Amino acid sequence: MNRMKYRGRLAPSPTGFLHLGHARTFWIAQQRAKQNGGELILRNDDLDSTRYKMEFVDAMLEDLRWFGFAWSEGPDVGGKFAPYNQSGRMDFYRATLKKLRAGNFIYPCTCSRKDIRDAARAPHAENDEEPIYPGTCRSNRESEIVNRKFSWRFRVPDGETVSFADKNLGEQKFIAGKDFGDFVVWRPDDVPAYQLACVADDVAMQISEVVRGADLLVSTARQILIYRALKLASPDFYHCGLMLDGAGERLAKRHDALSLRTLRAQGKTPESLRENW
Ligand code: GLU
Ligand code: ZN
Numbered sequence: 027m028n029r030m031k032y033r034g035r036l037a038p039s040p041t042g043f044l045h046l047g048h049a050r051t052f053w054i055a056q057q058r059a060k061q062n063g064g065e066l067i068l069r070n071d072d073l074d075s076t077r078y079k080m081e082f083v084d085a086m087l088e089d090l091r092w093f094g095f096a097w098s099e100g101p102d103v104g105g106k107f108a109p110y111n112q113s114g115r116m117d118f119y120r121a122t123l124k125k126l127r128a129g130n131f132i133y134p135c136t137c138s139r140k141d142i143r144d145a146a147r148a149p150h151a152e153n154d155e156e157p158i159y160p161g162t163c164r165s166n167r168e169s170e171i172v173n174r175k176f177s178w179r180f181r182v183p184d185g186e187t188v189s190f191a192d193k194n195l196g197e198q199k200f201i202a203g204k205d206f207g208d209f210v211v212w213r214p215d216d217v218p219a220y221q222l223a224c225v226a227d228d229v230a231m232q233i234s235e236v237v238r239g240a241d242l243l244v245s246t247a248r249q250i251l252i253y254r255a256l257k258l259a260s261p262d263f264y265h266c267g268l269m270l271d272g273a274g275e276r277l278a279k280r281h282d283a284l285s286l287r288t289l290r291a292q293g294k295t296p297e298s299l300r301e302n303w
Contacts, residue, residue, distance in 0.1 A: 032064025033234045036090070036097065037224070039071040040082035043285035044089045047239070047269040047276070050303060054266050055237035056095055067231055068100030073112045073223055089286040093296045099231075107231045112223055115230075119218035122226040122256070123178065123211065131255040132211055134176040135163040154244040158207035175214035180221070180251065182208055188247040193235070193264040200247035209248050221245060225252045228261055235262040241276070 099105025184203030
């Protein structure tokens, strides 16, 4: 897509301390923004209040700055697309939900997590933990659901290949209904799901390229379907390979030993940490 200016983003979730894996993906995002003479935006993905803790937001900003990140728009510096905390952007998400409903792209799903696990169709794309939804509620109507909580689920075009040219990994293809199934865009506790919030914000903040970890490749395919439903062009995507620990396991927030906090306390410098990248 032809855009005037490169706009990239860092979108950490404040659910734990940032670790070296995040830093590496973010570093690539920052370099891409620099190489393209563009802007880098910081967005605080703090929607999931069950997992999110205030102390992590401050720590996140501090750790990012310590490591050498700089952003021109963000929760601490503002900018023309404020607010940059997802928790302050509910109106954007509701508007997006409304469009998806109007276009009949989503349906109300009353299944519990357990229902879905029990009925899940396996196997599905590697690295993506969401079980394939069996389609139980596809013909539900909202008016028929009385006094029950439900989520809104996106109906994927079964059998269709969703493809995109990843700027790092090349051509990617995922089959809807096989590699991923109908996915939640709005949760029963009235919180937008990641897929919807992410698209709504990347659109509103005019992000031209999304740099993220390869663990989110399948989510990118889901999000492409949302862009399509909204009749909007997708941004470009650049997926980074994931950092593995000594045992070949993916770095996760539970690897406290590799949190930027810990490394910093041990006297490591950002420069030395970047040496092996
Ligand atoms: N907050 C999300 C995460 O940390 C953002 C992922 C993305 O869309 O880049 O997983
Ligand atoms: Zn259901």
